[in-house]
Amino acid sequence: MNRSLRPLVATALIFAIAYALAVMQFPSMFSTRVLGNFLTDNAFLGIAAVGMTFVILSGGIDLSVGAVIGFTGVLVAVLISWLGLHPLLAFAIAIIVAGAFGAIMGLAIHYLQVPAFIVTLAGMFLARGGASVITRDSVPINHEFYAWISDLTIRLSGGGRLSVIGLTMVAIFIIGALLAHRTKFGSYVYALGGNPVSASLMGVPVARTTVAIYALSSILAAISGIVFSLYTSAGYPLAAVGVELDAISAVVIGGTLLTGGYGFVLGTFIGVMLLGLVQTYIIFDGTLSSWWTKIVIGILLFLFIVLQRLIFVASAPGEKTSKA
Amino acid sequence: MAETGYALEARGIVKIFGNHVALDKVDFGLRPGEVHALLGENGAGKSTLIKILTGAYQPTLGDVIVDGAPVTLNNPQHAQTYGIGTVYQEVNLLPNRSVAENLYLGHQPTWFGFVDRRKMERDARTVLARYGLDIDPSSELGAHSVAVQQIVAIARAVELSGKVLILDEPTASLDRNEVERLFDIIRDLKAQGLAVVFITHFLDQVFAIADRVTILRNGKLIDTKSLDNLTRTDVVRLMLGKDIAFSGATQLEENRPLGEVLLDFKGYGKKRSVMPFNLTIHKGEVVGVAGLLGSGRTEMARIMFGADSADEGTVSVAGKPTSISKPTDAIAHGFGFCPEDRKAEGIFGDLSVRENIVIALQGKLGWFSALTRDEQMEIAGRYGESMDIRAASLDMPIKLLSGGNQQKAILSRWLATDPTFLILDEPTRGIDVGAHAEIVRTINRLRDEGLALVVISSELDEVVAYSSRIVVMRDRELVAELNGENINPGVIVQAIANHKDGVQA
Numbered sequence: 087m088n089r090s091l092r093p094l095v096a097t098a099l100i101f102a103i104a105y106a107l108a109v110m111q112f113p114s115m116f117s118t119r120v121l122g123n124f125l126t127d128n129a130f131l132g133i134a135a136v137g138m139t140f141v142i143l144s145g146g147i148d149l150s151v152g153a154v155i156g157f158t159g160v161l162v163a164v165l166i167s168w169l170g171l172h173p174l175l176a177f178a179i180a181i182i183v184a185g186a187f188g189a190i191m192g193l194a195i196h197y198l199q200v201p202a203f204i205v206t207l208a209g210m211f212l213a214r215g216g217a218s219v220i221t222r223d224s225v226p227i228n229h230e231f232y233a234w235i236s237d238l239t240i241r242l243s244g245g246g247r248l249s250v251i252g253l254t255m256v257a258i259f260i261i262g263a264l265l266a267h268r269t270k271f272g273s274y275v276y277a278l279g280g281n282p283v284s285a286s287l288m289g290v291p292v293a294r295t296t297v298a299i300y301a302l303s304s305i306l307a308a309i310s311g312i313v314f315s316l317y318t319s320a321g322y323p324l325a326a327v328g329v330e331l332d333a334i335s336a337v338v339i340g341g342t343l344l345t346g347g348y349g350f351v352l353g354t355f356i357g358v359m360l361l362g363l364v365q366t367y368i369i370f371d372g373t374l375s376s377w378w379t380k381i382v383i384g385i386l387l388f389l390f391i392v393l394q395r396l397i398f399v400a401s402a403p404g405e406k407t408s409k410a
Numbered sequence: 411m412a413e414t415g416y417a418l419e420a421r422g423i424v425k426i427f428g429n430h431v432a433l434d435k436v437d438f439g440l441r442p443g444e445v446h447a448l449l450g451e452n453g454a455g456k457s458t459l460i461k462i463l464t465g466a467y468q469p470t471l472g473d474v475i476v477d478g479a480p481v482t483l484n485n486p487q488h489a490q491t492y493g494i495g496t497v498y499q500e501v502n503l504l505p506n507r508s509v510a511e512n513l514y515l516g517h518q519p520t521w522f523g524f525v526d527r528r529k530m531e532r533d534a535r536t537v538l539a540r541y542g543l544d545i546d547p548s549s550e551l552g553a554h555s556v557a558v559q560q561i562v563a564i565a566r567a568v569e570l571s572g573k574v575l576i577l578d579e580p581t582a583s584l585d586r587n588e589v590e591r592l593f594d595i596i597r598d599l600k601a602q603g604l605a606v607v608f609i610t611h612f613l614d615q616v617f618a619i620a621d622r623v624t625i626l627r628n629g630k631l632i633d634t635k636s637l638d639n640l641t642r643t644d645v646v647r648l649m650l651g652k653d654i655a656f657s658g659a660t661q662l663e664e665n666r667p668l669g670e671v672l673l674d675f676k677g678y679g680k681k682r683s684v685m686p687f688n689l690t691i692h693k694g695e696v697v698g699v700a701g702l703l704g705s706g707r708t709e710m711a712r713i714m715f716g717a718d719s720a721d722e723g724t725v726s727v728a729g730k731p732t733s734i735s736k737p738t739d740a741i742a743h744g745f746g747f748c749p750e751d752r753k754a755e756g757i758f759g760d761l762s763v764r765e766n767i768v769i770a771l772q773g774k775l776g777w778f779s780a781l782t783r784d785e786q787m788e789i790a791g792r793y794g795e796s797m798d799i800r801a802a803s804l805d806m807p808i809k810l811l812s813g814g815n816q817q818k819a820i821l822s823r824w825l826a827t828d829p830t831f832l833i834l835d836e837p838t839r840g841i842d843v844g845a846h847a848e849i850v851r852t853i854n855r856l857r858d859e860g861l862a863l864v865v866i867s868s869e870l871d872e873v874v875a876y877s878s879r880i881v882v883m884r885d886r887e888l889v890a891e892l893n894g895e896n897i898n899p900g901v902i903v904q905a906i907a908n909h910k911d912g913v914q915a
Contacts, residue, residue, distance in 0.1 A: 090506075090550075268524045273511055280506035287502045288566075289487045289516040347506035 090348040092397050093341030093390065097356045100386075104363055112370045118246025120366060125252030128362040130155065130314040131332055132255040132355065135340075136262040137306030138333040139354045143266065144299050145279040145346025146202035150191065150209035151307045152329035154184055156322070157217040158311025163225035163321025173231045181308045187213070188304025192297035206300075210330070217323035224322040232319055251313045258306065263351040275299060279346025335383050336361055339390050360386065416475070417442045417605040418463065418494065418574045423472035425458055430802075432458040435472070436631045438624055440574060445596060445606045447616040447637075449649055450626035450842075456609055459626065460576055463607075464496045465489035493573025495566075497580055499840075501559040503566070505552025510534035512551050513566050541565050541595055557588035561595060568599060575599060576607040579840065581615060585702060593619050611840060613642055625649055649843060669693030671729065672831060672862045675714070678723035683709045686723050687888035689881065691831070691862045696853060698877030699866040700902045706886035707866045708750055711833045714864065715747040716740040741774055743831070746824025750835040750866070752813065756820045759809035763801050764790035766808045766819050771826045793822035798848055814845025821852060831862045838872060850876060870899040882906055 109116040134151045141148040158180045165176035187209065194205045240248040266272040274295040277285035286292045310329075315321050340357030342349025364382045368374045416439040425433040433455045440446050450456045461467040463474060465483030473480040476492045483489040486496060503512045510531045511518070518525045519533070527548075534547035541561050551559060560580055567575055577596070581589045596606055596619055608620055616623060617637060625632040625648045632648050669692045679686035684706045691697055701707045712718045719735040726732060727743050734740050740747070749755035758766055767790045772781055781789070790804045797818040801811055808816055817837060824832055834853070838846045853876050857863060867873045873880060880897055882890040882905040890905040 264524070268527075270516070270518055270520065270525060273507070273515055273518065273525065276507055277504050277515060280504035281502075284502040284504055287486060287498070288504070288512075289490070347504075 090341070090343075090350070093394055094350050094353040094356070096393055097339060097341050097353055097360065097390075101356050101360045101363065104360065108363065108367050108370070112367075115366065115370060118242040118244040120246075122242060122246035122248050122252065124359060124362050124366065125255060126247075126249045126317070127365075128358050129249075129251040129255040130310040130317060130326070131329060131336065131361070132358040133258050133310040133313060134307050134329060135333040135336040135354045135358050136258050136351060137303035137310075138330070138337050139262065139340070139342055139349065139351050140266065140275055140299050141202070141303045142334070142337050142342050142344060143279045143346055143349050144275045144296070145282070146195065146296075146299065147206065147334070148191075148209075148300065148303045148307075149203065149206040149330050150187075150213055151303065151310075151333055152326045152331075153210040153213035153217070154187065154304050154307035155311040155314055155326035155329055156324060157213040158184060158308040159315045159318075159321035159325050160217040160220050160225065160323050161321070162312060162315050163227050164220055166227050166229055167225055173227075173229055177312050180312060181305055184304040184308030184311075185301045188301040188307075189297050191304070192300035193293075195300065196293045196296040202300075214323070214327075221321075221323060224320045226320045227315060228319075232316060235316055236319075251316055254309070254313060258309070259351060259355050266351045271295065271298065276347060279343075279348075281347075332361065332383075335387050339383075339386050341390070341394075343394055344391075416440055417477065419475040420459065420463060420469075421473045421475060423459065423462060423469045423474075425455075425462060425467065426470045432629050433462070433469075434629045436626065436629075437634075438463075438631070439634070440605045440607060442573075442605050443600055443603045444621045445600055445608055445619050447608045447610070447620035447623040448626070449609075449616065449623055449645065454626040454649075454842075455629040456626055457578075458629075460496070460578060460607070460609065463489070463574075464494060464576060490571045493571045494576065495568060495571030495574065496576040496578065497560070497563045497567050499579035501556060501563050503551055503559060503563055505550070505559075507551060508548050509538070509545060509551050509554070509562055510547035512562055513537060513547075513569060517570065537565055537569060538562075542591075555588075557584050557591065560584065560588075560592065564592075564595060564599075568604065572604070574605045574607070576609075578609050579611065580608075581610060581612065589615065611842060613645060616645070617642065646843060668695065669860065669862075672727065674726045674729075676724050676726075678713065678720050678725055680709070680713050680718055680720050680722075683718060683886065684713060685887040687881075689888070691864065693830070693862050694857055694860045695878040696857050696863045696865055696876050698873035698880040698897075699864060699883060700868075700870060700873050700880055701883030701906060702868075705883040705906075707883050708835055709886065710883065710888070711747065711749075711835050711864065711866055714740075715745055715833055717747065738773075741770065741827065744827070744829045746770070746827060746829040746832045748817070748820045748824065748832070748834045748837055750839065752816055752820065752840075753809075757808045757816050760807050762805045763794070763799065763808050763811065763819050764804045767793055767804075767822045767826060770823045774827050789826050790822075793819075793826060797822050797825075797852065812842070812845070814841035814848070817841055817849060818845065818852075821849070825856075829861065831864075832856065833864045833866075835866045836868065837865065838867065838869065870902055873902070874899055 134155060138148060138151060161180050161183065162176045165171045165179060166173050191205050191209050194200060195202050235250050238250050242248060266275065274290045277288065277290045278292065278295060282292065314326060336357035337354050338344055339360055340353030340355070342353060361383060364379050368376055368378055418440045420436060420438040423433050423436045436455065436459060438459060448456050448459070458467065462469050465485050465488050474483060475481070481492060483492065513534050514530050519529045520526060531547040538545060538547065543558060543561055545554060545558065551562065564575065581592060584592065600606060610616060620637055622634060622636050623640070623645065624634040627649065671690055672693050673691040675687065675689045677686040677688065687710065699707050699710065709718070713720045716734040716736045716739050724731055725734055732743070734743065753759070758769065764786050768781055768786045771789065775781070794801070794804055799815050799818045799822065801815060808819060811819070837849050850872065853863060853865060865873065865876065874897055877897060880892040880902060881888055882892065882902060884906055892901055892905065
């Protein structure tokens with residue numbers, strides 16, 4: 087276990103140092119207001135990243151996440167604004183649709199033995215295309231439920247606010263961590279990431295687990311899409327383009343091995359917060375182009391890939407020649 | 411049902427793949443409290459029979475009988491519910507998870523849907539103690555040696571099934587002490603009344619541990635016998651259906667004159683891998699390399715071939731100093747290398763036998779002179795025949811071939827490049843007796859044709875049989891070079907075992 091903890095510790099350290107440096111430059115960054123906004127602004131990314139963590143832990147990848155967020159946003163907006171459904175009903179429909187969508191991708195990955203990359207790439211085009219077919223424009227949502235949710239916040243001392251969507255993300259991280267680390271399903275996910283052949287010989291229900299993983303990822307992407315629609319009060323078919331890549335970055339920066347089998351849900355949380363920190367810093371600075379975010383993410387990613395390489399390859403245990 | 415007393419029985423099993431009869435009316439009975447060795451050349455039907463007994467395959471005809479009642483086994487998990495557990499040659503566990511989880515995966519104790527890790531680890535500790543393992547159940551499995559992993563695999567199989575344990579070549583990657591440890595465990599389990607099926611290529615081990623033996627040949631049952639009144643020769647004869655003269659331990663025929671010097675390694679080594687060694691290799695000689703696992707044998711082979719690059723010393727080929735820092739250098743000099751881990755480093759599993767054979771030659775020819783399909787077929791066909799590669803078609807994926815035939819194909823791959831120097835790392839590991847003899851014959855033939863060979867092998871009898879000279883590795887150091895009369899297992903063992911004041915012959 088120790089080895090897989092190391093990237094997590096590294097991420098936590100980097101976050102702590104980066105945050106301390108940022109606070110030294112802009113003391114106002116250390117406030118409940120900024121922290122509350124951290125959670126709110128990154129909620130949709132965080133929720134999607136939880137699903138991505140499961141997918142990557144199992145040794146797969148899900149490129150459809152951003153498109154599913156966009157599709158869900160449009161679907162929810164259309165159901166509420168055009169068809170007059172209650173938002174909660176619209177949410178349920180969106181989650182069911184996304185769950186089925188993810189399950190079908192999982193089935194294709196398992197039964198057709200097609201790489202997850204290709205299947206979810208197809209899923210990405212389908213979802214993005216589907217959203218654009220429904221509408222080309224942004225569909226605003228004006229429903230009292232939306233207004234009510236947006237006003238529903240916990241005020242913290244120091245002017246910070248914990249929003250419903252921020253808390254939703256935190257709750258999903260906690261549930262995700264329990265699911266990954268404390269249930270049989272979680273152990274199956276790690277088993278698939280470790281060695282799918284062994285896993286199936288050991289009696290892991292590979293088909294069921296694979297389907298569940300991709301369904302879970304799509305469901306979380308749908309929740310993320312709902313959160314995004316709450317955040318923007320609209321549904322737009324081109325929303326959240328590339329979020330899957332941000333999610334993958336957050337997962338990897340959070341210490342999960344891209345080839346699967348090692349990692350922690352908590353690491354992803356720190357990864358998301360680290361990405362959020364970079365953005366917040368750039369906003370505070372005000373003179374830097376927001377594209378610097380991408381450069382910093384690129385550097386961080388590269389750093390973590392190197393770090394994992396060092397930890398997992400240099401200290402690879404059980405080498406055949408190390409006995410005798 | 412009529413006769414009982416068998417924990418697991420297969421009666422009149424017929425298994426047909428397409429129009430190939432893999433098993434032809436095979437009977438197999440396993441008593442509780444016995445270790446039953448299952449022997450046969452590759453392709454004899456051992457693995458098919460095992461797969462039927464574990465539910466991986468369904469028999470075309472015949473019954474699998476558990477405790478006197480015929481059963482249908484749908485898959486290995488289903489077989490497990492009947493008490494049949496299997497441990498495979500390659501440890502099929504999860505190196506990335508804890509030892510405890512590997513023991514209980516899928517059967518973890520839960521508490522309101524959550525895995526009760528503490529109870530699981532406590533249980534694991536108790537179970538492991540029974541196998542003489544005192545390791546932390548929460549530690550990562552991959553951090554332990556292959557032997558420990560193998561024991562964990564056995565513990566899992568026994569915990570989850572508990573009546574029949576099928577061991578499919580469990581000792582293939584263990585060294586002597588580890589094998590002993592494994593055997594102690596098997597004896598314990600046997601004393602507890604478990605029925606154990608033991609599959610191996612090592613006859614010594616069969617005689618050391620098994621009570622009875624069942625021999626298959628070409629899908630037919632030859633015999634099931636008690637080992638008490640069988641000799642090794644009997645067993646081999648039954649397996650092969652003919653007498654083969656074991657060339658083991660014969661004195662080297664004549665003292666052949668040494669050919670000219672082909673290779674000269676001086677102070678050649680790599681830090682943290684192999685200490686600098688001096689070795690001169692002549693044309694037309696076989697240099698045997700002996701030593702325990704981990705003694706630096708493979709590392710030496712790798713730096714000779716440039717798979718790892720040496721960081722000190724010099725090498726000259728045919729008198730001219732040169733450098734071999736990558737395999738392409740080595741191949742340009744006419745070297746060939748058959749690695750130890752055939753599956754991972756030798757074959758291209760999904761490519762055909764033909765492609766596997768021509769690939770090194772193509773690599774040598776370069777990008778711009780592709781071999782036509784006809785040329786490929788011609789080359790592959792030639793070696794397929796001369797090496798006696800048994801494949802239904804040379805266009806079938808090589809991974810479907812048995813280990814012995816894969817090894818012959820890899821040898822053919824290098825022979826096609828018309829090499830001057832071949833390095834064979836454990837060329838006979840995990841292959842059946844027939845293919846074994848074929849490979850030993852090939853080594854002798856190549857030597858007579860003037861090739862220089864370096865052959866690494868753990869089987870002393872075998873090294874002795876074909877080597878003109880033997881170098882002994884110990885602790886990553888070349889410690890002795892044996893010639894003439896000193897080439898016998900006794901001296902080698904002494905050289906391996908001795909410390910510092912080793913025999914310098």
